[in-house]
Amino acid sequence: MDTNYGMEIVRATEIAALTAARLQGLGDHDHILNQARKAITKTLNRLHIDGCLVNDRFTQRKDTYQLPSRIGKGGEKTDIMAVALEAHRSAADGKNNATSYAVIAKEGSIQSLPNLSMYKIVVGPRVGQVIDINQPPAVNVKRVARTLRKYTENVTVCILNQTRHQKLINEVRQCGARIKLIEGGEISGCLAALTGEKADIYIGYGYAPEGALVAAAMSCLGGYFEGKIFYENDRDKREAAEHGIDDFDKIFRLQDLIRGKEVAIAATGITDGEFLEGVRFTSNGAITTSFVARGESRTYRKLETHHFFDYKPVF
The missing domain is CATH 3.40.190.90 (D-Maltodextrin-Binding Protein; domain 2)
Structure with missing residues (x-):
């Protein structure tokens, strides 16, 4: 791919994580999932790509917000995977291991899989x-x-x-x-x-x-x-x-x-888990912990991001 999209898609996982974290522990499984899916879609759609959605496990699921089959403003053709909220029941119940993920890869790189x-x-x-x-x-x-x-x-x-x-x-x-x-x-x-x-x-x-x-x-x-x-x-x-x-x-x-090395992945913790810490809210914003990695260079980063809602609210 011509661009390193890792730092672009991590913004989408951060917004999805912040959105879901505000609803953590309230017990509404469907609502927290739908709000996270809406948030990650809104942010991914800002990318200058022509992305094909691949392997969305909630496609055609009743009462679940549906991600569009094509994502982005137009540009380089890519495959996109978006797991806006893994372990959504855990997040809704206030339990651990809820995380937001996104993957971007060269068009045709990601194998399509059945929901089995x-x-x-x-x-x-x-x-x-x-x-x-x-x-x-x-x-x-x-x-x-x-x-x-x-x-x-x-x-x-x-x-x-x-x-x-x-x-x-x-x-x-x-x-x-x-x-x-x-x-x-x-x-x-x-x-x-x-x-x-x-x-x-x-x-x-x-x-x-x-x-x-x-x-x-x-x-x-x-x-x-x-x-x-x-x-x-x-x-x-x-x-x-x-x-x-x-x-x-x-x-x-x-x-x-995954066919080829032109792939990047981003993840942001929602609740504390085996891989990442969850969102921590502060008096004027929140702190997120994220992970970004790129296949071509084998580089990866762990990011601690401080969000200040007084300057630019995200909700």
Whole structure:
């Protein structure tokens, strides 16, 4: 891409985060999601791009504000992913791990994915390609331990606290590894494993579209990812076929989801999470913590931004 858009799209995630943070803990799941989606759309539409929206998990969902299929004022053709508010239920209930994300990439770079469940394993660049999604969780945990030169008991596995993960949780416990259970925010959990700061490996089911966003982050930070879509019936397979997927046993890796290095990602914390701190309101504004990374140069930044509403209100 001709422009480094990372610092442009982070403004969109900041505005979405500030908007959602004002509604944190009020208990209205739909309202907080819709307001964040409106905010991120308004800001992304200021970009001088001709952006094609890809992998919006809430497309055609009833009672949800719909993002436009084309984003921007016109200009360079790009792909756009916008997760205005991941873990919107957590944010509405005042819980952790709510974050706003945006990805921009060269046109045709991001694989379109069906809105189905995907089993994922994510590790950081220090671990690399030692994991195998077809192996039992204990095998992968022990491989990570050997690579990191840790005792298995010192490896931290991040898992979503869901009923369908109970067998997975039991297997990880039996091998002796530490577990970090999170109530929501699988992307944050995956990025925590990528950086290795709060987890060594992420394992579990989540949504397939989020897999493309994790892959975008990985193209900027390094690491290794394997994902496998779970099909419950023939209708799911037909939906996948509409996205160009005809191998229903395919193991998706980074190169399958993000084609090329011309990609940038931005994220802003809404509530405190595994990857970023949440919004902190002050007497005359707020402080946000964000992350920006670029694939071409492998540069990344953590930003603390002080917003002064007295000078330029954002709402």
